[in-house]
Amino acid sequence: MKKSFLVAILIVLTFTSCAQRVGIKALEPAEVDRISQTKKITVTYFDNDRVGLSDKVEAKLAGFQLDNKKYFTIVSRKDFDNIISEQKLQNSGLVDPKDAVKIGNIIGAQAIISGHVSSPSIQDSRFYEQRVRCANSKCTELSYYNVSCMKRVSSLSADIRVIDVTKGDVIYADTLTRSSTDKHCIDDSRVLPSREMAGQYLANAIADSFTYKLTPHYKQFDVALLEKPDIDYTDRDEQLLKVSLTYIEQGRYDKAEKLLMDLVDATAQKSYVPFYNLGVIKEAQGNYDEAKEYYGYADNLMIEPVEEINNAVVRIESLIEKRKRTMEQINR
Incomplete structure (x- = not known):
């Protein structure tokens, strides 16, 4: 019982610790x-x-x-x-x-x-798989046996x-x-x-x-958002970030963008978190040039390496180049 309870707790912690992600269609x-x-x-x-x-x-x-x-x-x-x-x-x-x-x-x-x-061509081979069944009517004991199988x-x-x-x-x-x-x-x-x-x-x-x-x-893939402040946030700043993430989750990018811009102003443009999340919104909307600009702001504010920002800077350049090549193929 204790073991099952601990496993359940670990599963809950695993899922609750996962960062919120946004689906990108490129x-x-x-x-x-x-x-x-x-x-x-x-x-x-x-x-x-x-x-x-x-x-x-x-x-x-x-x-x-x-x-x-x-x-x-x-x-x-x-x-x-x-x-x-x-x-x-x-x-x-x-x-x-x-x-x-x-x-x-x-x-x-x-x-x-x-x-x-x-x-x-077809190749068949035989093998055995183990099965288990009750050895008595009350199933207090188990017995194991093999069954014949074919792999094709x-x-x-x-x-x-x-x-x-x-x-x-x-x-x-x-x-x-x-x-x-x-x-x-x-x-x-x-x-x-x-x-x-x-x-x-x-x-x-x-x-x-x-x-x-x-x-x-x-191609579809997911991009993680930043959910924690990188500098000292006031209670209002934290609320702006929290509510913006809720709107992003609901697909209300217009509302989320406004709140994140308010957060940029409230933090005197010193926090990379709102800039990065704005970049993710623009990337999800297919506005790669604007996304690149926001990711650039976040990159300039970053002191220690942040994996999400580093990945975004590299990824957006690749997406811009791929879209250029794709449009050339479509319009030929």
């Missing part, structure tokens, strides 16, 4: 930068594609939207197949860059995505290539591999996925990963 550029110059694309039928990977890639690229705006224009693959037939070109899955230039110019695509898919590891890989039709070179080429692990024991109701089911699941994961590399995306 826009990041696509990993493959050059794809932003070739947004009119066609996706060929991948070689040996028994899992429909090319269909999944085409659907995800066609459906990708950023702030409710389509990012890519998809050129019908039927046009691609017709050109392959008419020009008597060999389609071995991974399109040759020289052929891509000729095909792309005819069908009006800026980039061609092609690929080769491996056959889904499924994997799938695909070679995918993106060719710039205008320049006739490869924008992106990589082998993407995904695997999954499932298990089934004789005393549970779980069912191991078939090769076909696993292949579909893994193909979808590969398509997601590939799409992620080619598209700008939002």
